[in-house]
Amino acid sequence: MRVAFLGLGIMGRSMAANLVKAGNDVTVWNRSPKAVEGAKTAVSPKEAAANAEVVWVCVSDTAAVEQVLTGKDGAFESLKPGMIVADSSTILPEISVKFAEQARERGADFVDAPVTGSKIAAEGGTLIFMTGGKDETIQKLDPLLKAMGKTVIRIGDNGKGLGAKLAMNLMIALIYEGFAEALTLATKLGVDQQALFSLIQSSMVRSGVVDYKMPFVEKRDFSPNFPLRLMHKDIRLMLEAAKESGVKLPALETVKNIYDKAHEAGRDDLDYAATLLTVEELAKGK
Amino acid sequence: MRVAFLGLGIMGRSMAANLVKAGNDVTVWNRSPKAVEGAKTAVSPKEAAANAEVVWVCVSDTAAVEQVLTGKDGAFESLKPGMIVADSSTILPEISVKFAEQARERGADFVDAPVTGSKIAAEGGTLIFMTGGKDETIQKLDPLLKAMGKTVIRIGDNGKGLGAKLAMNLMIALIYEGFAEALTLATKLGVDQQALFSLIQSSMVRSGVVDYKMPFVEKRDFSPNFPLRLMHKDIRLMLEAAKESGVKLPALETVKNIYDKAHEAGRDDLDYAATLLTVEELAKGK
Numbered sequence: 001m002r003v004a005f006l007g008l009g010i011m012g013r014s015m016a017a018n019l020v021k022a023g024n025d026v027t028v029w030n031r032s033p034k035a036v037e038g039a040k041t042a043v044s045p046k047e048a049a050a051n052a053e054v055v056w057v058c059v060s061d062t063a064a065v066e067q068v069l070t071g072k073d074g075a076f077e078s079l080k081p082g083m084i085v086a087d088s089s090t091i092l093p094e095i096s097v098k099f100a101e102q103a104r105e106r107g108a109d110f111v112d113a114p115v116t117g118s119k120i121a122a123e124g125g126t127l128i129f130m131t132g133g134k135d136e137t138i139q140k141l142d143p144l145l146k147a148m149g150k151t152v153i154r155i156g157d158n159g160k161g162l163g164a165k166l167a168m169n170l171m172i173a174l175i176y177e178g179f180a181e182a183l184t185l186a187t188k189l190g191v192d193q194q195a196l197f198s199l200i201q202s203s204m205v206r207s208g209v210v211d212y213k214m215p216f217v218e219k220r221d222f223s224p225n226f227p228l229r230l231m232h233k234d235i236r237l238m239l240e241a242a243k244e245s246g247v248k249l250p251a252l253e254t255v256k257n258i259y260d261k262a263h264e265a266g267r268d269d270l271d272y273a274a275t276l277l278t279v280e281e282l283a284k285g286k
Numbered sequence: 287m288r289v290a291f292l293g294l295g296i297m298g299r300s301m302a303a304n305l306v307k308a309g310n311d312v313t314v315w316n317r318s319p320k321a322v323e324g325a326k327t328a329v330s331p332k333e334a335a336a337n338a339e340v341v342w343v344c345v346s347d348t349a350a351v352e353q354v355l356t357g358k359d360g361a362f363e364s365l366k367p368g369m370i371v372a373d374s375s376t377i378l379p380e381i382s383v384k385f386a387e388q389a390r391e392r393g394a395d396f397v398d399a400p401v402t403g404s405k406i407a408a409e410g411g412t413l414i415f416m417t418g419g420k421d422e423t424i425q426k427l428d429p430l431l432k433a434m435g436k437t438v439i440r441i442g443d444n445g446k447g448l449g450a451k452l453a454m455n456l457m458i459a460l461i462y463e464g465f466a467e468a469l470t471l472a473t474k475l476g477v478d479q480q481a482l483f484s485l486i487q488s489s490m491v492r493s494g495v496v497d498y499k500m501p502f503v504e505k506r507d508f509s510p511n512f513p514l515r516l517m518h519k520d521i522r523l524m525l526e527a528a529k530e531s532g533v534k535l536p537a538l539e540t541v542k543n544i545y546d547k548a549h550e551a552g553r554d555d556l557d558y559a560a561t562l563l564t565v566e567e568l569a570k571g572k
């Protein structure tokens with residue numbers, strides 16, 4: 001397929017590379033110019049999308065999605081009937097629904113296709129996609145989804161993929177916070193870290209989230225896989241979506257305060273695992 | 287071995303039954319009289335312990351441990367040099383250390399051996415033990431530990447098993463709260479519950495905690511496996527231990543507020559999974 005891929009961040013660059021590997025005719029665009037081996041490079045989203053059957057977006061926030069789709073030289077300037085726009089960015093579900101309406105008014109279609117999985121899953125093509133949109137449209141995307149992911153879960157109509165994605169990241173944030181608070185308490189109580197890690201791995205609290213982070217925490221290596229500022233942004237989205245739908249999420253609100261403090265401490269570009277440092281500092285009364 | 291087993295609650299009765307099955311000479315005692323097939327029944331902890339090599343305790347809180355050990359007709363009235371007392375109750379680590387000192391002053395020894403795992407794990411003898419105490423003492427208990435559990439993790443000296451246990455339950459409480467808030471948000475955003483459950487099970491947020499609770503949540507069956515009042519008690523212990531060691535656990539404090547509300551709503555004897563109802567009610571502005 002002829003695919004325009006917009007956004008070559010930590011996830012996007014590997015996703016685009018996997019589309020190339022699977023034999024697609026890929027044209028990439030990124031805000032700061034970047035190339036992907038085997039893909040053409042365009043100077044604007046509009047140019048990337050000019051000849052595409054599918055436009056795939058993977059950028060960091062709502063403003064960036066708006067810019068690459070409906071901004072000046074945005075992909076929608078090249079939108080033609082029959083084209084499909086798929087968005088793997090994490091944004092508010094209701095805003096995604098509006099993009100879908102705009103695309104349909106012009107005879108194209110739109111799917112929200114956020115992903116879960118680490119940088120390594122993006123590289124290995126083992127991401128999990130949560131899709132929202134029309135069945136037949138998602139079916140057309142199947143070869144592309146399979147090139148980038150191992151699992152595609154159809155959640156519902158437009159915006160529902162994003163609803164599931166926010167729920168998923170909410171769980172990640174709280175699982176990690178539980179680990180951070182448990183580790184901080186156990187350490188103060190004199191529990192050996194290795195013994196605690198063994199216990200976690202042999203018990204019902206074991207999760208992929210903590211399995212993935214434990215070796216980094218052990219080395220105190222907080223280099224970014226999922227940057228703290230992006231999880232912070234996702235938490236703000238969850239709370240915004242919650243507020244608009246009349247839901248209270250008390251533990252998530254508390255976790256947001258910790259991310260606020262981590263942000264103030266200049267940890268935006270570390271991994272979100274660095275919120276452990278903030279929890280430890282609370283213990284020290286900072 | 288000749289074992290006195292004190293406390294036949296949800297966990298204790300299965301643990302005692304597994305000691306019997308493994309060929310031990312078991313005498314049981316429970317506050318409200320209960321029997322275990324194949325075991326003798328005693329009228330007091332003192333009587334149960336009179337002829338025992340090992341006294342195993344599994345009761346609900348600090349007051350109950352004090353009562354069965356050092357209270358009137360308590361097991362310590364039968365304490366003799368060489369005896370071992372093992373406590374699987376979840377209590378404050380520092381209090382457990384005091385019991386250990388008292389036992390040692392009288393030539394006996396003491397191990398904290400809290401467990402993690404469900405009612406089903408207790409029945410099947412697949413609990414995980416976290417032990418704190420002297421190596422040689424824990425080795426003597428090995429046949430008993432293996433009769434009741436599949437995994438024994440030696441955490442450190444006295445009180446450290448309990449430190450690990452509090453950390454473990456902290457993680458359970460926060461994992462479940464994350465699930466409850468995620469489900470509440472996703473439902474309001476129109477995400478199908480089955481799709482969300484499939485997603486959870488195929489992604490890195492999957493854990494034994496949520497795997498175990500999901501079918502019950504699906505049926506809205508909140509009959510107790512781990513009663514809410516016991517998790518509530520454990521959370522208070524964690525916060526007490528945290529306060530005494532100068533640690534702040536902000537998300538756990540928030541979760542405690544939810545348990546406080548669930549308690550006020552009369553949910554003490556439901557499973558702790560019923561905190562979902564309280565989260566849902568917050569959403570409705572109750």
